[in-house]
Amino acid sequence: MRVLPVLDLTSEQQQRLADLVEQVLTNCPGQTEFRYVSYIRGHLTVRSELGSVAGAFTASGGDAVHVRNLPQFDDVERSKILCMLLGEAIGTAVAYAEYNHSYITDIRPTTLSTEKSSGVELLSMHNDLAWASDNCRPRTLVLVPHIATGDVPKTLLAPARDVLDLLPEETKEVLRQPWFEARSGSALSWGHERVRRMELLIEADGQPPVLRLNFGTFTPAAHLSAEDAERAARAQEELSQAALKVGRQLGIAIQKGESVLIPNDHCMHGRDTIEPGTCERLLLRSYVLPDDVAALHGSSLVQLSS
Template identity: 75%
Template sequence: MRTMPSLELTLEDQNRLTDLIETVLENCPGQTEFRYLSYVRQQLEVRKELPCIEEAFAASGGDPVHVRHLPQFDDVERSKILCLLLGEAIGTCVAYAEYNHSYITDIRPTTLSSEKSSGTELLSMHNDLAWASDNCRPRTLVLVPHVASGEVPKTLLAPARDVLELLAEDTKDTLRLRHFEARSGSALSWGYERVRRMELLIEEEGKPPVVRLNFGTYTPAVSLGPSERERASQALTELSQAALEIGRQYGISIRKGESVLIPNDHCVHGRDTIQPDRCERLLLRSYVLPDAIAARHGNSMVQLSS
């Protein structure tokens, strides 16, 4: 089994990152995530200070990158700034106007959130907001644990190219067809459901494959005939099963002082079950767009309807 790319920060890099975080907090005391980002973009040069992060992610070839030896903080604001700085090192951190309006999402077992990641059961393999268009879909996820003690569950990671190795050619042929509908929006602030016809596998020469999964969002298109519908349903099931199998092989328990940078289009991800009485876990997540795409919006509060 191959290993996922990893980056171990040197003590010098760790100290430099700590200095950047303290600089942001000193100049933006008690401020919002947007204010942190505004200061970072106007006053700091994160990529020049920490080029190793961008270089490691650019060389990953569609694999997630496991970053180790990060500074650790008891104060959650410092951990939030850390998460945002990692995102800014590889792209532009964004929030989604119709989703949660936040540049940082706190992922933890709680009954106060309707997000699927807030539970304790197996979080099935998926790509975040996979049904959204290329104009706005998050291309990278940055995960940073602020609390991770006890029996920390694995973050399941399934690079698309490894998933495809488990699938038969006829299954992949079906996934390449626009035989699937993505139904989205009912849980967002759109107020009504949208249906988009899509394929679940995209392959372009010289690029990592794109695989799409998102909980129950995708179903065979209603216009398909009985045989096509059955085949599409079977292909979707086989894709989900293969993603879970690979995800469990490559999954890692992310500890405090670590991060995972996940290329959202090219790596399906999930989370193993949580034993609440054996684990304390607060995971911070930021969404990142490529600079050129983020620039088109004119604002880092992005519309999912773009």
């Protein structure tokens, strides 16, 4: 069975990254994410300092990249800076005005959050904010565990090309059609729900395929005939099942001192079930846009309505 790409930092690279984290924290005593990001962009040369990370991600071909031998910190602020540095090595870390208002999101079992990732049940395969436009959709997710002890659940990872290998051509042809409506906004600070009609599979020469899943966001379009609506629903279910099968095969139980860089358009992800009381897990997530896309906004606080 194939495995996803792995990047093991050398001890020298690990120490240099730890030094960068300390430099940011020392110069940003206010401990706000905006200050961290501003300092990283204004005073550090992250792309050259973390060239091995950028190179591994560029060469991944639509796979998630498993980065190991990272420095480990007891202080969550240092772990947050580490997550931001990895994001800035491969693009521009952003916050979403209508969604999380933050460059870092904490993912953990909690009753204080309404996010699906805050529970303990199976987190179904998805792409984050898959319904958003190319102008603002997060293209990369950086995941860094600050705490990972006990029976750590797998982060399920399903590259689109592996998922497509499991689907018959008839199903893929349905997924290529703009037969799906994405309904979004009910969980955001928008005044009303928005509907976009779109396809769930996009293929372009020389590029990894794009697949879209996002919990219950996508439904067969209202204009379809009963027959086509049934075909669309069946294709979506087959896509979901294939993604879960691949995700469980290639998933990684991310440990402290590791990270996973996920190309959001090209690799679906989820999380296996968590047995209450068997583990403690605090996962930090940063959203990253390509530099040229982020530049369109004039700020790294991005509007999802763009």
